Amino acid sequence: MDKEKNILLDIDHLTVNYELEDETVEAVRDVSFKVEKGKTLGLVGETGAGKTTTALAILNLIPDPPGVIKGGKIMLDGENVLEKSMKEMTHIRGKEVSMIFQDPMTSLNPVFTVGDQIAEALMIHENLDKGAAFKKAQEMLEIVGIPGERAHEYPHQFSGGMKQRVVIAIALACNPQLLIADEPTTALDVTIQAQVLDLMKELKKKYGMAMILITHDLGIIAETCDDVAVMYAGQIIERGSLEEIFNTARHPYTEGLFNSLPNIADRKERLKPIPGLMPDPTKLPKGCAFAPRCPYAKDSCIDKMPEEIHFGGTHYCRCSRYEDPGFRIEREDIQL
Amino acid sequence: MHRYVIKRILLLIPVIIGVSFMIYFIMDLAPGDIITQLVGEDATEEQIKALEHEYGYDRSVFYRYGKYMLGLLHGDLGTSYITKKPVWDMYISRLPKTFWLAVGASVVAIGLSIPLGIVSAVKSGSLVDNSCMVLALLGLSMPNFWLGLLLIIEFSLNLGWFPSGGFRGFSSVILPAITIGTGHMAVMTRTTRSSMIDVIRQDYLRTARAKGVSENKVITKHAFRNAFIPILTIIGGQLCAGIGGAVITETVFSWPGVGRLIIDYVHQRDVPVVTGAIIMTTIITGVIHLAVDLLYAVVDPRIKGKYSRKGVKRVKKVRKEAA
């Protein structure tokens, strides 16, 4: 009961399709996960796995058309986001839930000053007048490590890392309960990545908010997250606490992900990439989507959609092979 | 910035020379010259000779053109053969009327096209989109003189809301402005639509939405401002076309504008008036283009302060893309 109260976000059987003229892309299939208050969930997966769509669904921002939320619930603080009106949604966006996008170069409107862009959120949610909002915006800039007087400048006058700081400032301006960070560092230089990540961690602690961190970088996950969910072809194929996933990964795909990481300790070791490509999302196989690439796959995997199997604690995995109680995947030790 | 402006103005000079040369010679080529227009029905040989000498028609066209350009060098646009008035005076008395018409037409075009274009872009591909585009095309596909006369019959005769023609205050601008403005609609709506479609897919709109900006504001504030440069180019172009005079509409509405000035005097082979008026049109057009380029910087801060050599190229590129 106590735990239930602590749940900030509860996504239940979410299904999202992109309905194009002559075909349908099943972008998110029956996705369920929970985020606790103040905790960080890492959402991992390849490009096109449906991570961003899932995140956008939380803000009800999936472009429609072609995006259609087919089913499921997204409970934010006990209320279903999907049942909210447009107007109610604008009160949630930026206030309750904020989002940071992948590419800081394109996430800022080039024709407004960064100060104005931060202030806009404040004016909407905090009922501040223009002057006060701008002042607060300058404070926010200071918080993310940018001199306040630069609020009068335009995005093109900032570097990539600085822009991402501005984006973070916008996202945090109204003190949201949940921050969704969609690959916040992917487009940045490696050195800047660390700075930005540190900033985010620090601010998260400071404001006590929960966070969903979308990334394909397991290193970042290990550093930042409390829980992890792994997505493949629109499904969450494995989820659990950081330790559960990192120490006892169950799904062959998760395993493959770890195997494809470079081993920094042993530079001579060759990477083991997962063979093959993700399936065409318009023509997903009937059974397990990973089956064609899975070294453990059996005929039954191809025909039958796997169910989520509970492995104790918060650890779930979607793999039919575990119906065979003796099934284990071969592990290599991961050094982090 | 100043250097840029000066350079642009200097660049107008060869264009003016080219335009004046072209118009002067084409006009001279036209059958029927001014002497025939001026002399009486039974003018004597001496009278014709005297007139030919007076207007330089006893010498080659190059002499006449040279003389005209020499005058132009001193800021003299020439003197009308027909009215004997300085062309400058004739042009200047027409310019305000044409200006008001051009502005009115732009206001009509902007007022109708931008909402249509935005709706079209937002609902891109839908029935609404198609209807908006057809609506915008209707204005273009109705020949101006037809639409103009229909408007006069309906709004001037039957309803008595507006005067039937002539330049008589604000209310007289409305009908001709609608006539021209609806003709501009197609291009402007189309530009607004495609420019908005480009912008609507940009990430920063998602950022705006994610921070709780309402959908209306996302479109009208965030998206539109970014989509505005190509639209500004079109507005500038249509304003320029308007300054050159809307011959047809001016004729239908007895509008004493530049377009009618030029065509009336083309018909009478009054070379200085035609050349002078077209030179003035060229200059004003050039200035409008320059103003539009400078306005880009107001709309888009990325262009500001880039009116160096590089900046100019950038502006040109933006314009080309818009076109």
Add this chain to the structure above:
Amino acid sequence: MARQKLVSRQYMKRSRSGEVWHRLKKNKGAMAGLVIIALLALVAIFADVLVDYDTQVIGMTLKDRLQAPSKQHIMGTDDLGRDIFARLLYGSRFSLSVGVVAVAIAVVVGVILGAFAGYYTGGIVEDIIMRFTDIFAAVPNMLMAIVIVAALGANTLNLMISVGVTSIPQFVRTTRAAVLTVTGQEYIESARAIGESETKIIFKHILPNCLSPIIVRVTLRVSSAIISASSLSFLGLGVPAPAPEWGSMLSTGRAYLRGYSYMTLFPGLAIMITVLAFNMVGDGLRDALDPKLKK
């Protein structure tokens, strides 16, 4: 975004022209436009078969003048007692050919000049061509057309020339811009490397790859050429009588607008529908050719 990649992957399966056609086919407006244009072209080609020029188009029965639409004359008769429907059918020849020939003139001249200006960019060739273009473009289209028709005399050919000449700058600019982008591509470099002649490079390698913006402009321009021609008719500078060009039919009818409005209604509608059709096809093509506007 993932979704866009998927979409483009889907279309990669088809050839480029097939892909464009596929997308164009989906555009109902464009298809309607194409059908109308095809019908008009058929009418124009077989005008001689459909109506008899001497008796129906220019032959007049004055006692039947200004009749309202009836069974005999489904669109009524004009001020000289000629059947408006027959004249409209035959007039498609003049109106379409004025539009098409004028634009053809502009395309031939404009594309060649634009190609050279775009290819020899930065050189004197470009400077000369572009300055000339600036000069032509500086004079408002309608005025330019009027001056040219006044100089050459009003007849069908001169009308086409004047409308064509005024459209040249647009084509020069469009072509040049397109050529500029294509010239930067690697396959042009490789054509140069194997020593193909420059003219061959321009016409064989560059121009075919610049076609889409030009095609779009052509369709849009044909419609404005038809409007320009009818405007010139209004000013008495159009296709000479008794040829039933729509613009001149419309402008003849303006004296009868209040009493016998159908004399303007039908030619006006004919112009409107034609212009609309060309525009819808142009818009559709633009959308189909522009990957940015993909849904």
Add this chain to the structure above:
Amino acid sequence: MKKLLVSLICVFLICGFVFAGGSGEQKTTTGEVKYKEAVVCADGSQITTGDPQSINNIQHNRLFKCSHNTLVSYNSAEAKYEPELATSWEWNADLTELTLKLRNDVTFQNGEKFTANDVKYSYERIMSLNSTASSKFVGVLDHTEVIDDYTVKLVLVKPNVDWLDTLALPLASIVNQKAIEADPLKGPWVGTGMWTITALEEGDYVHMVKNDNYWGEKTPTRELTLRYMGEASARLIALQNGEVDVCISPANTEKGYVEEDPNLKLIEIPSSTCCYFAFNTSKGPGSDENLRLALAHCINYEDVILGASSGEGTRAISNWGPATYGYYDGFGDYKYDLDLAKQYLEKSAYKTITISVKDNARLRAAQIIQANAKEIGLTVVIEELEAAALTAKSAFKTAEHESMIYTMGWNSYGDDASRAYGKNSNTNKATLSNDRVMELLELGRQCTDDAKRKEYYKEIQVLNHEHAWYIPLYYTELSIAINKGVSGIIWEGHQAHDYSNIVVTV
């Protein structure tokens, strides 16, 4: 920059509203009847100048009749000359000297007194201008002598019985030397007429206010504007809306609306304007008399009138103006006879002829003639030309046209015919240089015997009928739509109506 934009837009809007204000209607009262203070007359032709001596056409003549005076005037209703600035005049025996006594109570609008010197200055100025007007004087008037302040003698080169007509034309208006020397552009506007020109926007309007020092009778109207409205339909709508009080030449097809409208009145007057077919007799197919006669007999004249001017016209027998001195039509019309026409055509070497035309009515006439000619196997090609090109092409010296349709507005005096037949006249669209006609014209010019003179003119018209240089088609019907309250205008068949005394009762 943003603020600048906003303020610019504000300025636009404010200007717009300023424009919108004004134009309240005012009235003057004389006894019981109320008159409109400002009267507007709309016309389809443009006024380009306020200098009466620089131009000679209908719309300008209407203006100059208001603003300027001539020495004599012609009363077309009573067919006699009347004194205007001159009180009396006297010819010498051989008709080469005309002595005129002038009024002594006339001042110009700028306050200068009118004397004989002004007459001398004005007439010398016409001769020196090389304008369309000056050819009426050059070669006719030798010189002007000032006898005393109020007596002037005009010495002619050769006798001319129609000289008084020339003096009555607005181009012979008296202008003021001082005004012209002070301002060569606006100086010629200053006349002795009832109306002072205050503004002239060519292609738009001429605005006049009443000259309070006018020497003659004055009207209660205070302001008179002649406004150009090119589009006939729009012009009539302006009248129906009450924006204007007079609408010259409403479209023939729209006369019904005038008759229906209880506030309007349609004035219809027989016009002296003749629409005729002119062959270039100097060369080409037009020089073949058989072809000319073939065409004359194949034209369906009723159809031409119906098609060209909606039936609003009367068949012309002679190509002269019906009110022109010496008019004769005893020879009857060309019969519509296709067989006869075919016979003529067979004798002709030509089977094709081009008609050059410019505007709508003539274009329609040409199309009908084209269809008529087809029936006898004569191919007619229509060439549509701009006015300037047509004038140049058909000028006497160039004469490159094969044939054309021309409308000539005839004045009342006999020598007006020399425009149509005279050598070097650009109105001589037949490019005629027939010695006998030239001789007859000269005889007519010098003849004081009424009967004899009419005989000369009759012979010219008979010759034309025989040779079909000109095929008369029809006289246009003159119509003017007016506000019911309009009166005081003197309507003229040659269309140079006199608006001076216009009043509009409210």
